[in-house]
Amino acid sequence: MSEVILNVSSIFYLGFFMVMSLLTLREKDELKELKEYAVRADALRRQIGEILKTLKELYGGDINLKFLVERLVEKYSPPRVEGEEVKLAAGSLMEYTEVLEKNLKELTGKVKLLENITLNLKSLERNVEELKKWRALLKDISEFKYVEASRALEKYERLVRSSPTLSLEELASDLAILNDEFRYQIRTCKNVFFKKLKEVRDELESTVKLLSKARHLALMEEKSRVDSISEKLKEIDKNLEYALKNAPNYQINLNELYKEIVEYGEELKKISSKSLSEEELEVLKQFHRLASAYGSKTVQFYGVVEYISRRTGYPIEDVQKILYKLNKRNIINLSVKLA
Numbered sequence: 001m002s003e004v005i006l007n008v009s010s011i012f013y014l015g016f017f018m019v020m021s022l023l024t025l026r027e028k029d030e031l032k033e034l035k036e037y038a039v040r041a042d043a044l045r046r047q048i049g050e051i052l053k054t055l056k057e058l059y060g061g062d063i064n065l066k067f068l069v070e071r072l073v074e075k076y077s078p079p080r081v082e083g084e085e086v087k088l089a090a091g092s093l094m095e096y097t098e099v100l101e102k103n104l105k106e107l108t109g110k111v112k113l114l115e116n117i118t119l120n121l122k123s124l125e126r127n128v129e130e131l132k133k134w135r136a137l138l139k140d141i142s143e144f145k146y147v148e149a150s151r152a153l154e155k156y157e158r159l160v161r162s163s164p165t166l167s168l169e170e171l172a173s174d175l176a177i178l179n180d181e182f183r184y185q186i187r188t189c190k191n192v193f194f195k196k197l198k199e200v201r202d203e204l205e206s207t208v209k210l211l212s213k214a215r216h217l218a219l220m221e222e223k224s225r226v227d228s229i230s231e232k233l234k235e236i237d238k239n240l241e242y243a244l245k246n247a248p249n250y251q252i253n254l255n256e257l258y259k260e261i262v263e264y265g266e267e268l269k270k271i272s273s274k275s276l277s278e279e280e281l282e283v284l285k286q287f288h289r290l291a292s293a294y295g296s297k298t299v300q301f302y303g304v305v306e307y308i309s310r311r312t313g314y315p316i317e318d319v320q321k322i323l324y325k326l327n328k329r330n331i332i333n334l335s336v337k338l339a
Contacts, residue, residue: 045078051107068114068168113168120175127182128156133248134189140255141196145189152178152185193247193254200258201240207265208233210272213331217272226271229264236261272331279314283322286311287332301336 135149159174166174211230218226236257243252273281286308290299309319327334 047104049078051104051111062118068117068163068166068171110168113172117168117172117175120172120179124156124175124179124182127179127186128153130248131182131186131189133251134186134193136251137193137248137254138189140253142192145192149185149189152181155181190247194244196254196258197240197244197247200254200261203258203261203265204233204237204240207261207268210265210268214268214272216330217275219271219274222271222274226268229268233261233264276331279312279318280322280326282312283308283314283319284326284331287323287326287334291332298337304334 131149131152135146135153138145138149155178159178163171211226211233214226214229215223239252239257243250243254276284287304289311290304290307305316305319305323308314308323309316312319314322323332323334326332
């Protein structure tokens with residue numbers, strides 16, 4: 001009987017110790033888990049703190065971004081837990097850690113977005129400076145393009161003013177859209193400018209041809225003026241060549257140059273005409289009109305003579321003689337293809 005009681009007692013104590021051991025083990029597991037969460041929470045706090053510190057160092061001084069950075073710091077700075085709050089935090093340490101993990105994930109996304117905004121903003125600032133230069137070049141060339149460029153620049157100014165009130169997502173979207181518009185404006189401004197530049201260079205080329213003729217036809221007292229115009233045209237040519245290679249960094253007024261070239265052309269025509277008869281001037285005028293229409297195309301000689309005869313009312317024989325004189329004096333270039 002005593003043996004039975006002993007066995008029961010032994011079993012009781014054995015069970016008691018097993019239960020206590022399990023409880024102790026469970027407490028140890030919970031403490032271990034709690035410690036892991038505490039370590040994780042501390043690491044997350046440090047990581048978030050470092051990210052926010054870096055953001056302030058990188059972008060805190062940027063007038064366009066500092067307000068956004070301040071908002072991120074305010075929203076994602078981990079709350080400090082001290083004193084009695086530590087005990088309260090320990091009870092929900094798992095939730096606290098999960099919140100920090102969620103914040104870190106969100107903050108990482110915000111950082112990437114902020115990096116994208118920074119790149120777009122720098123690109124936009126470069127485009128703004130370039131468009132300002134193109135706009136200045138187009139002021140006297142195309143009022144329409146000048147106004148369009150001005151409107152784009154006004155949009156940029158409005159975006160800069162409103163940036164503190166925008167979210168990161170809104171600012172990123174607006175910057176991308178505005179960057180596309182600025183690239184379009186720069187591209188179209190270039191097209192307009194270089195089209196006008198070609199027009200001016202073509203006019204210069206025509207005037208240089210007049211210069212060559214004027215050298216042959218100018219009276220003695222006019223030759224110094226022809227030489228002076230020649231130097232002016234050379235200077236204009238240098239400016240146009242430099243503008244071709246360096247626009248928009250080289251500011252040039254193409255309209256003024258075009259007018260100047262046309263004036264020199266008219267003056268050269270007057271100088272040349274002083275040594276030509278009225279009939280020769282009229283034939284020369286119609287010849288140039290025909291040459292402008294056909295360009296470098298081949299035209300039958302009889303067709304040229306008949307056209308000028310009809311336009312001037314001069315007999316074909318007289319037109320032929322005048323063309324012969326003008327060609328011989330290098331005033332016109334009239335080539336005949338023999339076949």
